[in-house]
Amino acid sequence: MVLLILKALHIISVIVWMGVLLYMPRLFIYQTEANDKTEPDRSILIKQYKTMAKNLWVKVGWPAMILTIVFGAGIMHPYFSSIWFWVKMGFVAALIGYHHVIHFANKNLQKDKYTKTVAQLKTMGQGGIVFLLSITLIAVLKDSINILLMIGGTAIIVLLVFIVGKALMKKKKAA
8 A cells, every 4th residue: 555655646746847847948948038129027027937946946957856856766666677677767867967957048048048059958858758757658658568678778878879979079069
């Protein structure tokens, strides 16, 4: 019974966390676009988007991530010997990294440092969808895809590393 309660709390925490991760880039886009507006609209909108982003991030985003990890740790022990579990953990580690990318983008925007374009922010928002789909499919289809994950999971991780590496190289060249 305890395992089921932990699993339910884990799922609820994941849903909240993913909602925040999917919405934050949208707030960043709105704030970046508001920066191009004329006064007084510019000041009013930027102040509102900063407040919304800060409150969502501090009051919901961080607690949801921490609760997801805590409840997830409480239910993971039966799965240690499964290949799908370790592939999922790779994606979870990458998702935590993505959480920190959002965190630092938010810190920059809170300080009025506009380091990313709207297009880059849209791409950032799509990253959350990739994690959501990947982790959910792995968790749901775990028993039927263990063999495929040995091959496909490795290919997906290599592809993600390539995409992230390419994005970092682009950013380095632009700087």
